[in-house]
Amino acid sequence: MENILVLTHVDESGALSRASLESVAAGAELSAALSAPLAIGVVAVDATAAIAQLAGLQARVLAATAVELAEPRFASDAAACEALCRQAAATIVLAPGSSRFTRVLPAVAHRLGGVTDTHITSLTNGTQVEATRWFYRQRVEAVITRTVRPWFLLLDAGTRAPYAATGAAPSVESVTLTLPALRTQVLGIKAPKQDEQTIRPDAKLLFVAGAGWTKKQADGQVHAADAEERILGFIRNADASLGSSKSLVDQSGENQAVLKFMTHLNQIGQTGSTPRHVKGLSTCCHGEEPHVVGWRFINERRAINLDANCGWARGKADVVYIADAFAVMDKVNALLAEKK
Numbered sequence: 001m002e003n004i005l006v007l008t009h010v011d012e013s014g015a016l017s018r019a020s021l022e023s024v025a026a027g028a029e030l031s032a033a034l035s036a037p038l039a040i041g042v043v044a045v046d047a048t049a050a051i052a053q054l055a056g057l058q059a060r061v062l063a064a065t066a067v068e069l070a071e072p073r074f075a076s077d078a079a080a081c082e083a084l085c086r087q088a089a090a091t092i093v094l095a096p097g098s099s100r101f102t103r104v105l106p107a108v109a110h111r112l113g114g115v116t117d118t119h120i121t122s123l124t125n126g127t128q129v130e131a132t133r134w135f136y137r138q139r140v141e142a143v144i145t146r147t148v149r150p151w152f153l154l155l156d157a158g159t160r161a162p163y164a165a166t167g168a169a170p171s172v173e174s175v176t177l178t179l180p181a182l183r184t185q186v187l188g189i190k191a192p193k194q195d196e197q198t199i200r201p202d203a204k205l206l207f208v209a210g211a212g213w214t215k216k217q218a219d220g221q222v223h224a225a226d227a228e229e230r231i232l233g234f235i236r237n238a239d240a241s242l243g244s245s246k247s248l249v250d251q252s253g254e255n256q257a258v259l260k261f262m263t264h265l266n267q268i269g270q271t272g273s274t275p276r277h278v279k280g281l282s283t284c285c286h287g288e289e290p291h292v293v294g295w296r297f298i299n300e301r302r303a304i305n306l307d308a309n310c311g312w313a314r315g316k317a318d319v320v321y322i323a324d325a326f327a328v329m330d331k332v333n334a335l336l337a338e339k340k
């Protein structure tokens with residue numbers, strides 16, 4: 001009989017992160033499929049808000065709390081996760097593949113004589129645990145089974161609906177935590193302001209800009225400043241995540257007009273990323289196959305292109321607007337501004 005433990009952590013607001021709640025939902029499904037007991041482990045300074053989010057769950061809830069857990073730090077996080085795993089006598093450990101847990105859980109698995117698999121997208125619910133992940137730039141999907149326990153599975157975010165609380169909050173068992181000497185002191189976090197960050201994995205919409213934004217337009221001129229204003233205006237107004245084609249981000253090395261806020265981190269595709277968003281809007285991008293493979297997990301796809309023969313129009317998008325993206329996005333931004 002498996003013992004399932006879901007490890008969770010809180011975000012800056014003190015509530016469980018969305019990815020943690022997705023892992024809770026995965027744990028509940030797996031527990032029902034295997035008829036195996038479920039435990040939820042919470043890593044936090046104060047677990048009160050997190051516990052309320054677990055209301056209605058048929059599970060044992062364990063909390064490892066300490067003021068040292070306010071910030072992600074290897075030594076304290078690893079000690080907390082290890083204590084939770086031991087207390088739950090876990091054989092299967094599910095956890096969000098967040099930077100916080102990805103950093104510590106392979107080490108925790110090693111301490112417990114277990115193994116870890118990362119980037120898990122689904123768990124097949126048969127009589128044994130089978131975990132699915134993609135390899136080779138999302139081209140090959142593998143189903144993994146293992147006999148070694150405990151087996152740690154880090155789940156990719158955006159792969160299932162988060163657990164939604166109903167009813168009364170569950171009772172909680174506190175786990176005694178013995179922290180090792182902490183050599184690392186967290187003095188603060190230096191990060192760009194949220195509205196300066198253009199890559200937003202939790203956004204509903206992916207907005208892709210292609211090289212067309214920096215090409216000569218009907219008047220024979222390049223309009224990089226206008227492009228920048230429209231793209232950033234839309235990203236801010238719609239809280240969208242910004243993606244790019246390879247051609248656009250490669251231009252900075254070729255002394256061409258560039259959009260300064262774009263980096264290779266924005267690149268979507270075969271040699272870029274494969275993000276998960278509910279919707280995607282491609283603009284001034286041709287929709288060639290090496291780019292479109294990065295849209296594998298975008299459910300609803302739309303594109304704006306001047307060319308009725310572009311790749312998107314050949315079955316790669318649900319809707320293609322044959323139009324000038326400068327004019328369309330100008331209008332869309334004006335409508336969004338009115339709404340705000």
Ligand SMILES: Cc1cc2nc3c(=O)[nH]c(=O)nc-3n(C[C@H](O)[C@H](O)[C@H](O)COP(=O)(O)OP(=O)(O)OC[C@H]3O[C@@H](n4cnc5c(N)ncnc54)[C@H](O)[C@@H]3O)c2cc1C
Pocket residue numbers: 209210211212213215217244245246247248267268269270271272273283284285286287288289290291294304305306307310323324325326
């Ligand atoms: C091994 C390999 C790996 C690759 N990996 C990737 C990858 O990971 N990601 C990736 O993106 N590419 C990748 N590529 C490159 C890919 O094949 C394309 O070259 C690239 O995606 C083209 O970028 P683009 O569509 O932005 O530019 P272009 O092909 O130059 O297309 C620009 C488009 O903008 C349109 N346009 C211009 N002005 C307007 C306007 N005013 N309104 C509307 N539309 C307008 C034009 O009609 C045109 O369709 C890879 C290629 C190879 C060989």
